[in-house]
Amino acid sequence: xxxxxxxxxxxxxxxxxxxxxxxxxxxxxxxxxxxxxxxxxxxxxxxxxxxxxxxxxxxxxxxxxxxxxxxxxxxxxxxxxxxxxxxxxxxxxxxxxxxxxxxxxxxxxxxxxxxxxxxxxxxxxxxxxxxxxxxxxxxxxxxxxxxxxxxxxxxxxxxxxxxxxxxxxxxxxxxxxxxxxxxxxxxxxxxxxxxxxxxxxxxxxxxxxxxxxxxxxxxxxxxxx
Amino acid sequence: xxxxxxxxxxxxxxxxxxxxxxxxxxxxxxxxxxxxxxxxxxxxxxxxxxxxxxxxxxxxxxxxxxxxxxxxxxxxxxxxxxxxxxxxxxxxxxxxxxxxxxxxxxxxxxxxxxxxxxxxxxxxxxxxxxxxxxxxxxxxxxxxxxxxxxxxxxxxxxxxxxxxxxxxxxxxxxxxxxxxxxxxxxxxxxxxxxxxxxxxxxxxxxxxxxxxxxxxxxxxxxxxxxxxxxxxxxxxxxxx
Numbered sequence: 001x002x003x004x005x006x007x008x009x010x011x012x013x014x015x016x017x018x019x020x021x022x023x024x025x026x027x028x029x030x031x032x033x034x035x036x037x038x039x040x041x042x043x044x045x046x047x048x049x050x051x052x053x054x055x056x057x058x059x060x061x062x063x064x065x066x067x068x069x070x071x072x073x074x075x076x077x078x079x080x081x082x083x084x085x086x087x088x089x090x091x092x093x094x095x096x097x098x099x100x101x102x103x104x105x106x107x108x109x110x111x112x113x114x115x116x117x118x119x120x121x122x123x124x125x126x127x128x129x130x131x132x133x134x135x136x137x138x139x140x141x142x143x144x145x146x147x148x149x150x151x152x153x154x155x156x157x158x159x160x161x162x163x164x165x166x167x168x169x170x171x172x173x174x175x176x177x178x179x180x181x182x183x184x185x186x187x188x189x190x191x192x193x194x195x196x197x198x199x200x201x202x203x204x205x206x207x208x209x210x211x212x213x214x215x216x217x218x219x220x221x222x223x224x225x
Numbered sequence: 226x227x228x229x230x231x232x233x234x235x236x237x238x239x240x241x242x243x244x245x246x247x248x249x250x251x252x253x254x255x256x257x258x259x260x261x262x263x264x265x266x267x268x269x270x271x272x273x274x275x276x277x278x279x280x281x282x283x284x285x286x287x288x289x290x291x292x293x294x295x296x297x298x299x300x301x302x303x304x305x306x307x308x309x310x311x312x313x314x315x316x317x318x319x320x321x322x323x324x325x326x327x328x329x330x331x332x333x334x335x336x337x338x339x340x341x342x343x344x345x346x347x348x349x350x351x352x353x354x355x356x357x358x359x360x361x362x363x364x365x366x367x368x369x370x371x372x373x374x375x376x377x378x379x380x381x382x383x384x385x386x387x388x389x390x391x392x393x394x395x396x397x398x399x400x401x402x403x404x405x406x407x408x409x410x411x412x413x414x415x416x417x418x419x420x421x422x423x424x425x426x427x428x429x430x431x432x433x434x435x436x437x438x439x440x441x442x443x444x445x446x447x448x449x450x451x452x453x454x455x456x457x458x459x460x461x462x463x464x465x
Contacts, residue, residue, distance in 0.1 A: 072434050076399060166293075193302075194306040197302040212293065
């Protein structure tokens with residue numbers, strides 16, 4: 001049942017092509033996860049700030065954006081991008097671009113909520129002190145509020161990054177050669193589903209579990225704000 | 226952008242029927258998986274707070290392993306890897322009765338159970354320790370204390386995060402399309418394949434998910450207000 005030989009034979013394809021994304025196919029779990037996390041977080045900061053902006057014409061669209069993407073499955077968003085991007089841009093888009101856009105747009109809604117909660121956790125007096133020192137609103141946000149907010153949101157950010165990391169497996173449904181797709185390809189050739197799928201489960205687990213241990217460590221070190 | 230909308234594809238032909246059957250499968254799949262998830266979540270969540278370490282370790286292993294691996298991998302695992310290990314008679318039965326549906330129920334149920342477990346554990350841990358001490362002092366065994374004191378309070382406290390997880394479960398049921406369960410997203414794709422009207426089909430599917438999520442959230446926030454425990458800070462918080 002546990003035929004480890006099949007893993008050994010395909011190890012380099014699974015890990016180098018599927019996990020890292022180095023090889024003949026466009027793929028790689030890490031190659032998709034890292035830019036998605038970085039870009040999603042940047043967009044998330046803007047959405048989080050927009051949700052707290054005083055003018056309604058900024059606040060309401062940001063709220064609708066968050067509520068919309070939190071009420072729709074990620075699979076649906078990936079299909080949306082898959083069909084709508086070629087129509088809007090008038091040209092074909094590689095799977096990587098489609099998947100990256102879908103993840104950034106989708107995760108930004110969740111990350112935006114974390115950023116908003118982080119900003120709201122900074123005491124009001126800090127804002128007033130910033131204004132009293134003569135900082136403009138944008139400067140106060142940039143130099144006073146965001147640095148403190150960021151510290152408070154680190155544990156929930158790491159948790160959301162774990163979720164995003166797991167979600168990248170869904171890019172395989174549009175043909176992106178990530179770890180899950182690589183396992184499918186290997187299984188189609190070898191027909192040894194049990195060891196192959198268990199092996200990639202363990203690979204995912206090692207990554208996500210170490211991230212969650214790190215989150216717990218950070219939480220303890222930083223302490224409740 | 227030169228795309229001519231043709232919304233009539235949604236109510237001509239078989240599209241309406243497909244969407245409806247997809248919606249029904251999504252609801253059936255989610256309901257069956259929800260029952261498994263809640264049962265596993267309550268048992269493992271409670272076990273993670275007990276003193277006996279082998280029970281706690283087993284529950285921790287279940288939660289940490291299943292929660293930290295993508296649902297899609299579990300779908301493939303339950304669909305491709307588990308059936309060959311079952312006895313022949315059971316395999317025949319499953320192949321005749323929609324194997325992909327039951328594989329999806331197991332995958333979604335066991336995965337979400339690990340997530341429910343964390344919600345319940347934090348609910349139990351938010352109950353003051355004195356409740357447990359008072360139960361034991363009044364002569365209840367540990368099992369009775371959990372059954373009659375701790376769990377009823379914890380389950381009422383966790384209604385908001387529990388609702389959130391239930392909605393996640395509903396949305397995650399869309400991953401079942403990868404093992405060809407004919408649920409809502411699958412049927413949306415089917416309409417697209419037959420009519421080549423991607424935007425119309427996706428809009429219909431998306432709206433159905435949105436309406437489902439918003440209505441469940443609304444109903445549950447009413448339930449939450451009805452079942453709030455006045456004395457407890459966590460449970461008795463009033464919504465504005």
